[in-house]
Amino acid sequence: MQIRTFHPDDEAAVIELWRRCDLLRPWNDPHQDIQHKMNQKDGLFLVGLVDDEIIATVMAGYDGHRGWLYLVGVDPGHQRHGHARAIVTEMERVLRERGGRKINLQVRDTNQGVIEFYKRIGYSIDPVLSMGKRFT
Numbered sequence: 209m210q211i212r213t214f215h216p217d218d219e220a221a222v223i224e225l226w227r228r229c230d231l232l233r234p235w236n237d238p239h240q241d242i243q244h245k246m247n248q249k250d251g252l253f254l255v256g257l258v259d260d261e262i263i264a265t266v267m268a269g270y271d272g273h274r275g276w277l278y279l280v281g282v283d284p285g286h287q288r289h290g291h292a293r294a295i296v297t298e299m300e301r302v303l304r305e306r307g308g309r310k311i312n313l314q315v316r317d318t319n320q321g322v323i324e325f326y327k328r329i330g331y332s333i334d335p336v337l338s339m340g341k342r343f344t
């Protein structure tokens with residue numbers, strides 16, 4: 209898999225990948241999410257390609273202290289080949305290079321498969337309660 213930063217021409221393929229990975233949510237407009245990320249100009253949105261086709265994504269946020277992972281997805285037809293491990297590892301490398309010391313992420317506590325995936329690639333469950341407030 210070739211890994212590179214997202215390019216605006218990738219948008220349709222990426223959104224279709226997120227649909228196939230069940231990463232789309234009715235309260236998030238993926239076009240707007242991508243536009244907001246592009247406005248950050250931080251290079252923290254990576255895509256993975258096999259035979260010139262986008263099969264993996266990862267987005268990250270970095271505030272100078274911690275990194276956050278979002279939208280980790282691998283096309284169902286390409287899962288269990290180490291692609292998610294590879295693209296997340298590349299994002300970890302970028303964040304470390306920028307001085308990040310820890311990565312956080314959120315996953316539904318019912319999503320056992322994804323929890324197992326993250327454990328396999330070195331993440332552990334923090335003894336914290338995640339809180340949030342939605343601007344609607």
Ligand SMILES: CC(C)(COP(=O)(O)OP(=O)(O)OC[C@H]1O[C@@H](n2cnc3c(N)ncnc32)[C@H](O)[C@@H]1OP(=O)(O)O)[C@@H](O)C(=O)NCCC(=O)NCCS
Nearest residue numbers: 229280281282287288289290291292293315321324325328
């Ligand atoms: C979770 C996801 C990204 C994993 O992608 P993947 O490319 O199949 O993962 P990898 O092949 O890199 O797997 C890395 C390790 O995790 C394990 N793993 C992956 N998915 C797993 C699952 N569902 N259950 C148990 N273990 C799993 C692999 O066996 C592998 O273990 P190993 O290195 O010890 O052999 C993919 O299943 C996906 O896109 N799911 C839908 C989107 C999603 O839920 N994303 C997370 C949002 S929080």
